[in-house]
Amino acid sequence: MSMYVRVKRQDQTVFLRAEASDTFRTVKVALGDILSLVLDDIKLYGKDKETVLEDEGTLxxxxxxxxxxxxxxxxxxxxTFEPASGN
Incomplete structure (x- = not known):
């Protein structure tokens, strides 16, 4: 079942259509495609802004x-990566 996930950084929010089975690498690829970012320059953090979401983990x-x-x-x-930020 498809869902939407909000991915935030500072004052930016990207809405991605995703599946629960999608890996965080898949999320990074989609984010990189939308924002023209290099995959290795993106780090994802969990809802608590501290947990690093590793590429092989799933939503x-x-x-x-x-x-x-x-x-x-x-x-x-x-x-060095910047810390998670945003509301």
């Missing part, structure tokens, strides 16, 4: 459902 495995929010951070200086 359903982390109980992310329709209209839930996850967060993304971008690589800042070639090695």
């Amino acid at each position: 359903g495995g982390f109980e992310i459902g329709n209209d839930d929010v996850i967060f993304w951070g971008q690589r800042m200086d070639g090695s």
